[in-house]
Amino acid sequence: MKNIAILCSGGDVSGMNPALKQFVEYSLQNGLTPYFVYDGFEGLIDNKIEIATHKDAAGIINRGGTIIGSARSKRFMQKEFREVAKKNLDALSIDMLLVLGGDGSFRGMDIFYKEHGIKFCGIPSTIDNDINGTEYCLGVDTALNVIKDSIDNIRDTAASFSRAFVIETMGRNCGYLALVSALCSGAELCLIPEIEYDLKEYEKSFKEQIKSGRKYFIAVVSEGIKEESSEIAEWFEEKIGLESRVTILGHTQRGGNPTIYDRLMAYKFVNHAIDGLLGGRDESVICYTKKGFEYKSIDEIANKKYELDSELLGYLKKF
Ligand SMILES: Nc1ncnc2c1ncn2[C@@H]1O[C@H](COP(=O)(O)OP(=O)(O)O)[C@@H](O)[C@H]1O
Numbered sequence: 001m002k003n004i005a006i007l008c009s010g011g012d013v014s015g016m017n018p019a020l021k022q023f024v025e026y027s028l029q030n031g032l033t034p035y036f037v038y039d040g041f042e043g044l045i046d047n048k049i050e051i052a053t054h055k056d057a058a059g060i061i062n063r064g065g066t067i068i069g070s071a072r073s074k075r076f077m078q079k080e081f082r083e084v085a086k087k088n089l090d091a092l093s094i095d096m097l098l099v100l101g102g103d104g105s106f107r108g109m110d111i112f113y114k115e116h117g118i119k120f121c122g123i124p125s126t127i128d129n130d131i132n133g134t135e136y137c138l139g140v141d142t143a144l145n146v147i148k149d150s151i152d153n154i155r156d157t158a159a160s161f162s163r164a165f166v167i168e169t170m171g172r173n174c175g176y177l178a179l180v181s182a183l184c185s186g187a188e189l190c191l192i193p194e195i196e197y198d199l200k201e202y203e204k205s206f207k208e209q210i211k212s213g214r215k216y217f218i219a220v221v222s223e224g225i226k227e228e229s230s231e232i233a234e235w236f237e238e239k240i241g242l243e244s245r246v247t248i249l250g251h252t253q254r255g256g257n258p259t260i261y262d263r264l265m266a267y268k269f270v271n272h273a274i275d276g277l278l279g280g281r282d283e284s285v286i287c288y289t290k291k292g293f294e295y296k297s298i299d300e301i302a303n304k305k306y307e308l309d310s311e312l313l314g315y316l317k318k319f
């Protein structure tokens, strides 16, 4: 019987637990013995690698986060610790690994493969949706739904006062979450790192809207823009003449009950990843594109910066 392991690396997402469950089930269906690696690459180095059974995967499909933990590992960047990781995997005869993470994790795995021949398939997993080569990363839909709920709640109170609300989403340097959330929540203003902006350009229009009866504004701004959210709020107070409030959604966006879409994508990503490894794809990332699922090399993924879809960006310009 062949052995296969799975680990989570980098920021956790809702959807990892459904992926872990499917990993156990699909591995067993294929005659493989599944292993969980706890705490990402740190766990590979510290030998936190254990057989996973149906029992381990029971009752987790509805839970955010990851029951096996995730980590960012400085040690895995060093050759000597990757050698320790290889010894730990050898002791359990594991030579195939599924990695739920981002391009950094896949780059690390690629180096590990080249040094030690541990085969891997990466499953793009980040709420930021900023991995080049894939249209979708696990966890994004749940994060968007969390943001949608928060903005809808804020709108209730916003509509009861004459105020501007500045809502900050995560995304590191990628405006995907902010852009989609602004479009789907009917925000009046959306600011993202990818697009230069000048708040002055909005002043005339916003003041006219107030004269015509608008009582409140919702602004969705992304982490990574040139100003702090508090500065956008000050601008609303000083230039638009509206009392304002800031909500930084922060890590709320990383949690929550995985949506149907994320559960389904977890299922499909895992099946394709295991099929790929069994079919002889030794070092790839399973991506979801307009053509469907595609295996891509690490160079296609990590050598180019993710760019936001031009159609979505076109919608932003209409604000
Ligand atoms: N060049 C590299 N060599 C070895 N390991 C790496 C390399 N780049 C990233 N890693 C590993 O992947 C982990 C996650 O990478 P990071 O960039 O933080 O997140 P993400 O996978 O979400 O892009 C790092 O903490 C490190 O352990």
Ligand SMILES: O=P(O)(O)OC[C@H]1O[C@](O)(COP(=O)(O)O)[C@@H](O)[C@@H]1O
Pocket: 010, 011, 012, 102, 125, 126, 127, 128, 170, 171, 172, 223, 254
């Ligand atoms: O949880 P931390 O370490 O504070 O990191 C916060 C960052 O992680 C994210 O939530 C997800 O990033 P990754 O998926 O690339 O790890 C970013 O949106 C945010 O900037």
